[in-house]
Amino acid sequence: MYQPVNTQAANLVNYLLHLGDNALILSQRNSEWCGHGPVLEQDIAITNISLDLIGQARSFYQYAASLEGGDATEDSLAYLRGERTYLNCLMNELPNGDWGQTIMRQFFFSVYQQLLYNALLQSRDETVAAIAEKSLKEVTYHVRWSSEWVIRLGDGTDESHARMEKALNMLWSYTGEFFMPAGYETAAVAEGIGADVAALQQRWMEQVAAVLQEATLPVPVAGKTWMQSGGKEGKHSEHLGFLLAEMQYLQRAYPGATW
Amino acid sequence: MSSVINISVAAIWSLLEQVTDPEVPVLSVIDLGIVRDVQLRGDDGVEVTITPTYSGCPAMDVISMQIRMLLLEQGFKEVVVKQVLSPAWTTGWMSEAGRQKLLAYGIAPPNQVQQVCRQELFAPHEAVACPQCGSYHTRLVSEFGSTACKSLYQCNDCHEPFDYFKCH
Numbered sequence: 470m471y472q473p474v475n476t477q478a479a480n481l482v483n484y485l486l487h488l489g490d491n492a493l494i495l496s497q498r499n500s501e502w503c504g505h506g507p508v509l510e511q512d513i514a515i516t517n518i519s520l521d522l523i524g525q526a527r528s529f530y531q532y533a534a535s536l537e538g539g540d541a542t543e544d545s546l547a548y549l550r551g552e553r554t555y556l557n558c559l560m561n562e563l564p565n566g567d568w569g570q571t572i573m574r575q576f577f578f579s580v581y582q583q584l585l586y587n588a589l590l591q592s593r594d595e596t597v598a599a600i601a602e603k604s605l606k607e608v609t610y611h612v613r614w615s616s617e618w619v620i621r622l623g624d625g626t627d628e629s630h631a632r633m634e635k636a637l638n639m640l641w642s643y644t645g646e647f648f649m650p651a652g653y654e655t656a657a658v659a660e661g662i663g664a665d666v667a668a669l670q671q672r673w674m675e676q677v678a679a680v681l682q683e684a685t686l687p688v689p690v691a692g693k694t695w696m697q698s699g700g701k702e703g704k705h706s707e708h709l710g711f712l713l714a715e716m717q718y719l720q721r722a723y724p725g726a727t728w
Numbered sequence: 729m730s731s732v733i734n735i736s737v738a739a740i741w742s743l744l745e746q747v748t749d750p751e752v753p754v755l756s757v758i759d760l761g762i763v764r765d766v767q768l769r770g771d772d773g774v775e776v777t778i779t780p781t782y783s784g785c786p787a788m789d790v791i792s793m794q795i796r797m798l799l800l801e802q803g804f805k806e807v808v809v810k811q812v813l814s815p816a817w818t819t820g821w822m823s824e825a826g827r828q829k830l831l832a833y834g835i836a837p838p839n840q841v842q843q844v845c846r847q848e849l850f851a852p853h854e855a856v857a858c859p860q861c862g863s864y865h866t867r868l869v870s871e872f873g874s875t876a877c878k879s880l881y882q883c884n885d886c887h888e889p890f891d892y893f894k895c896h
Binding site: 510511513514517518520521522523524525527528595598599600602603604605606607610613614616617620680 | 780782783784785786812813814815816817849850869870871872873874876880896
């Protein structure tokens, strides 16, 4: 994590990096579908969602870079940090799996992101509130698209149902991390800048349960699953290093390259 | 403060009509409603405030550069193109001229009153007229189209697929 002398500034920078990293890492994963989606329209949909997420990440990184000062830019924050300084949730870095798993993850994350950005509209920090306001319109589309596809596939054929159930079981233990605040989140809440993620959990659960029920998928019982965590503190799965190696290759191999 | 360059703010607004969206070249940045403010700064400076349509819209960087080039050509020395996110851009800011140009270009313009910009699932699709034959007998193919700002429709009468500048 970024730790300058001024801890208050460090907390905000880390909070912004966390918000940006969640968006960037999921966007990088989704972009792997480009040219490989099951049908052209949905290939375009998932890559459009990637583009929205990259845009949101850029906004957070630009703001973080302006606070960090020195040589920091949105690009240096994306391309020159190692995995221990990435603060995204573990779920976002997991390999895509099949299309069903990708959809289920997008659904879990988009519902979370919509609640989060709604809460951030009240942020005392004008830039954070503005990014949330801008992004919320985009996320509304992501929630609708992913919810509809969870329902279509869950309540679809035996094969699609089985795959969605498998995706649900695979991903569920990664959903808890959204709602376990890291130190910089607690600090941001105390400052009136951040959102209290623990307070979002119940509404998230209700919204997710409603869609899973309509999708004829089992609704996991809250509190019964041991939840993975660590990503928000920079302790990642083995998958993130490979993802960054690919994403950062050019700037690592040819530092400062532009075109 | 008065500028030594003899161009009024109103004239700059008209000049900006020359800057077009690289992805939808019939639309100027004024038609799109993304220019939010123009201010003269000192003797030879100008600040233009723009807002992106979508966070990740790759056209914004090109548009910023084109605005900068245009104003430098007019003799301004200090050209600042500032991006703001709030209030967030909405299709409601598109000009009537812009709507007509889009239609002529074969893209369905945003409806004046957009019916479906809400959260519920499997909501009825917005009734959009086909830009080719005018029929409202059309269907949504995908809410995500060739660029972030468009969705993909198809006309059930003339069967032509088309883009719709979607509710935002």
